[in-house]
Amino acid sequence: MLMLKVVIKEIAEKGKWRGSYTYGYRRIMPLLEKAGYHMAEATLRRLMNELGVQPAMYNRRKNNHYSSYKGTVGKVADNLLNQTFDATSPFTVLHTDVSQVRLGDSTWAYMSVILDQATKEVLAASVSQSSNKLLIMDTLSQLEDNLPNNFNPIIHSDQGWHYQLDYYREKIDSLGLIQSMSRKGNCLDNAPMESFFHLFKVESQPEIKKCKNISQFTQFFNKYVNWYNNDRISNKTKNMSPVDYRTHVLAA
Template sequence: MTDEASREVLAIIVSNSPNKTLIKDTLDELKNHLMPGSRPILHSDQGWQYQIPAYPNQLELMNIAQSMSRKGNCHDNAPIESFFNLLKRECLNYLKFNTIDELRQSVNDYAQWFNNERISMNIGGMTPVWYRELMCTEELEA
């Protein structure tokens, strides 16, 4: 999961199966990045895992509004698809993994690098964390 404004990776979990546990673990990781009192909007496609009753129930408990595209409307997914494209081109295409743990470590390392070191011209040549911190500081001063 990424923040669409800062492009910061907020939660990324590698699993060997797309199951309910993966969704729960991802939302649990996301909890650590939500600002108190915020009301974020979480966008997803219409995958089965986002339609099970436990998913919207957990979002409601976390004060997150659910957004889901109509079938065939891929534009809402563009930001996360763009991130996955970068992850593949800048990391995964060049490495070979023997275990899921090696893949998991590489993905986590990439997310840390992406958030804290990789600059983006789309956010003024800053890293996602730098951009978020600057925006939060400006909001507090306003």
């Protein structure tokens, strides 16, 4: 039992981000099995609790859910995905959204992100004090730099006002992207983005409050995205990081 606890602790330590444990029992279990340890989920959860390596929880209500929906202010695209999140090839289906967090100085920071559905890799991420056109266009500019040639993926968003307007639609059209939108008020239609922002807030909440201005938060968020892309493993990507999984899939 002592050796088992040592192995659990070692695995959990590899998943720490800024001093916080991020690996839940679902991610630790297959790594234990790979190391030759087999047990019930309840046993693993108990041992993780005894070791103090349980990941933090996040209060969604306390931190407020951001919505950029302002009704129909432009063109609403069809929902091409219909909650079908089964893309297996990189750069075929992308998701995008904006979320917010409250900083240590009580101001808000807004994050705009574009995520690859198949690999969970963040392909573009931008931060601003305002959820405005510049935030969205900067994110698309990053995507333009990171998206390989000869790919024409679907890009799915909610019905936020940014995504309905001409400047957004014209930009994604120039990049060869195919627009798709969630149904009104249905966050599950864009579940991969909801999942990413939830993970970020769970894994970073103690550090977010330490950011006293937008500059500090931008540096912190960029470091998180780099860690998430290159180091954070997931059972959804065969216990690889998003970048490693993308490399693995493209090489197959």
